[in-house]
Amino acid sequence: MRIRALIHLVVILSAGGLATAALAASADDFKAAYAKAEAANKEAGALKNQWTATVSKLKAAQAAAADGNYDEAVKDAQHAEALANASIAQAKEQAAVWKQAVIR
Amino acid sequence: MRRAVSIAVAIFALAAPPAFAANSTNPEADFKAFREYFTQRFPKVPLNDFVNGPYSMDAGLRKQWKEIDAFPPYQFAVDKGKQMFTTPFKNGKTYADCFPNKGIGIRQNYPYFDTKSGKVVTLDVAINQCREANGEQPYNYNKDDMAALTAYMAFTSRGKPFAIKIPNDPRALAAYQKGEEYFYARRGQLNFSCASCHVQNPGGHLRTEVLAPALGIVAALPIYRSGWGGMGTTSRRLRSCNSQVGAVPFKAEDELYRDVEYYLSYMSNGLPISGPGARP
Numbered sequence: 490m491r492i493r494a495l496i497h498l499v500v501i502l503s504a505g506g507l508a509t510a511a512l513a514a515s516a517d518d519f520k521a522a523y524a525k526a527e528a529a530n531k532e533a534g535a536l537k538n539q540w541t542a543t544v545s546k547l548k549a550a551q552a553a554a555a556d557g558n559y560d561e562a563v564k565d566a567q568h569a570e571a572l573a574n575a576s577i578a579q580a581k582e583q584a585a586v587w588k589q590a591v592i593r
Numbered sequence: 594m595r596r597a598v599s600i601a602v603a604i605f606a607l608a609a610p611p612a613f614a615a616n617s618t619n620p621e622a623d624f625k626a627f628r629e630y631f632t633q634r635f636p637k638v639p640l641n642d643f644v645n646g647p648y649s650m651d652a653g654l655r656k657q658w659k660e661i662d663a664f665p666p667y668q669f670a671v672d673k674g675k676q677m678f679t680t681p682f683k684n685g686k687t688y689a690d691c692f693p694n695k696g697i698g699i700r701q702n703y704p705y706f707d708t709k710s711g712k713v714v715t716l717d718v719a720i721n722q723c724r725e726a727n728g729e730q731p732y733n734y735n736k737d738d739m740a741a742l743t744a745y746m747a748f749t750s751r752g753k754p755f756a757i758k759i760p761n762d763p764r765a766l767a768a769y770q771k772g773e774e775y776f777y778a779r780r781g782q783l784n785f786s787c788a789s790c791h792v793q794n795p796g797g798h799l800r801t802e803v804l805a806p807a808l809g810i811v812a813a814l815p816i817y818r819s820g821w822g823g824m825g826t827t828s829r830r831l832r833s834c835n836s837q838v839g840a841v842p843f844k845a846e847d848e849l850y851r852d853v854e855y856y857l858s859y860m861s862n863g864l865p866i867s868g869p870g871a872r873p
Contacts, residue, residue, distance in 0.1 A: 537849065539841035540782045572782070583778040583786075590777040590788055591623070592630045 514559040522566035523550055529573035538580035543572040618770045620759050620859060627860045631808040635796070644812035644867040646805035650796035654803055658871065667744055667817040667869040670824045674745025677738065682727040688742075691723035700743075700750035700866050704855045705758065706765040713768050713851040716743055717826055734845035735832070740815045740824035747815065747868035755812065755866070757859040772856030775849050776807075781840030787853070802873060811857045813870025820873065827854055 526547060533539045550565035631643060638649050648655040678696065681687050689695035693702075703716035714722070717739055721731035732739040759765050779786040788807065790799065795806035814827045825833070828845035831853065835842040843850060 534841075537843065538780050541836065541839050541841055542782045544841060576782075579779065579784065583780070584774075587774050587778040587786075590786065590792075591773065592626045592792065 514563040516554070516559060519550070519554045519559045519562040519566065522563045522570070523547070526550070526566045526570035526573060529570050529577065533573050533576040533580065536577060536580035538576050540572055540576045543569050543576060546572060618766055618773070620769055623773070624860060624862065627808065630792070631806055635806070641865055643806055644809035644864050646810060646813060646870070646872065647803035650806065651803045654873070661871055666871050667824060670741040670744040670817070671748045671869060674741040674743070677742050678745055682729050684727055686727050688720070688723055691726065692719070696746060697749045698753055700747045700868070701753040701755050702757070704851060704858055706760055706762065706768060706855070708760060708762055711764045712848065713855045715827065715846065715851050715854055716746060717828065718846055718851065734826060735829040736823060736825050740826050743815045743826060744824060744869035747866055750866045751868070752865045754863045755858055755861045757855070757862055759859065768852045769856055769859065771849060772852035772854070775853040776856055781835065781838035783838040785838040787834065807857065807860070809861050809864045811854060812861055812864055812866055813868045815868060816870040816872050818872050824869070
């Protein structure tokens with residue numbers, strides 16, 4: 490009975506380990522996420538509206554990847570991409586509405 | 594019949610350009626509205642006092658400034674700038690050979706629009722153009738030597754009214770409008786424009802800082818900032834503002850920075866040069 494319970498425990502733990510390994514991000518995942526974030530930030534740069542927070546998150550992503558922490562690296566890269574997209578949206582919106590703020 | 598008229602009116606309304614599109618760039622009208630806005634909002638502030646920035650807005654701060662100005666923190670920069678200005682380049686020429694009136698009392702005419710290059714030329718850019726034309730290395734645009742030299746040149750121009758011209762050249766008007774757009778467009782993660790602080794909230798506080806009015810804001814440059822522990826140029830000030838709102842600053846004397854200085858200087862026409870200045 491005790492041995493049976495032990496076998497069950499080993500099976501459960503092994504299955505859990507496999508699942509975790511399947512969910513963990515890889516270096517390729519990081520590279521893909523980083524490339525998307527970098528491209529979005531480059532577009533923001535062309536609009537002359539990059540955000541410092543985007544740059545910080547890109548650096549954080551690189552640092553996490555250098556430490557082999559790809560989960561964190563992908564998370565930071567995705568955060569950077571979201572920030573870059575927000576800065577692009579801001580630039581496009583402001584190009585259309587800035588005149589409304591001019592003193593008349 | 595009535596229905597047909599209604600449809601015609603609706604079509605006309607849709608075809609008509611939106612109201613703001615009709616507001617084509619008009620520097621003279623901008624200037625008038627800009628001045629009226631500040632003088633009406635702060636009727637007790639004498640017009641020429643706007644060049645003193647936060648000190649025109651806050652009596653306590655003004656008192657401190659008067660005390661500080663007994664031994665102005667920018668004086669070392671003025672002295673150094675004077676020495677630099679009079680020391681000949683390796684080829685024997687000096688800055689006086691590059692500028693009208695030998696470079697004395699001319700700060701109020703900068704920036705100007707250069708019809709040859711099609712770009713705005715600030716005093717800082719003109720200084721580096723002079724250096725390079727005489728075989729010297731350009732200065733860093735942010736501080737140190739450039740700040741010292743412009744401090745001296747501003748000092749010799751104190752009291753002279755800004756006299757910025759927009760020549761009859763569509764490129765000059767475009768540069769002016771780019772500067773105006775830069776001033777009013779929000780940027781950075783904090784979603785602030787220059788106008789958010791210096792038009793909508795002059796006299797208000799950002800933490801301990803009293804916000805300066807946009808009218809005359811360029812007259813005191815370059816400035817000694819206690820927060821920097823030293824002198825800074827216009828570029829340094831603009832870059833610093835960008836960082837404060839979470840926007841990545843451009844390189845010093847970027848074309849957009851030159852354009853916004855052109856716009857703000859034009860808005861300050863008639864107000865006296867007060868630089869170099871000292872700010873908290």
